[in-house]
Amino acid sequence: MKRILALLSLACLTLLSACNTVQGAGKDIERGGEKLQGAAEDAKK
Template sequence: MRKLFALFALAGMLVITGCNTISGAGKDIERGGEKVQGAAENTKQKM
């Protein structure tokens, strides 16, 4: 029974950690896209 509980606890921790990592990566990608969009708009206005 202890082994089963330990397995579920470990699996839960991995899932939580994975979600935080994916969320952080998504935010970084979003910020990068916003920078590219801003640069494109600035270039468009100069033309």
């Protein structure tokens, strides 16, 4: 029973950390897109 509980706890921790990683990557990609958009607008002028 302790082994099952330990495995479930480990699985939950892994899933939670993966969500934070994906969220952080999404924010980084969004910032990069904003900078590209700003550079494209500057090039138009």
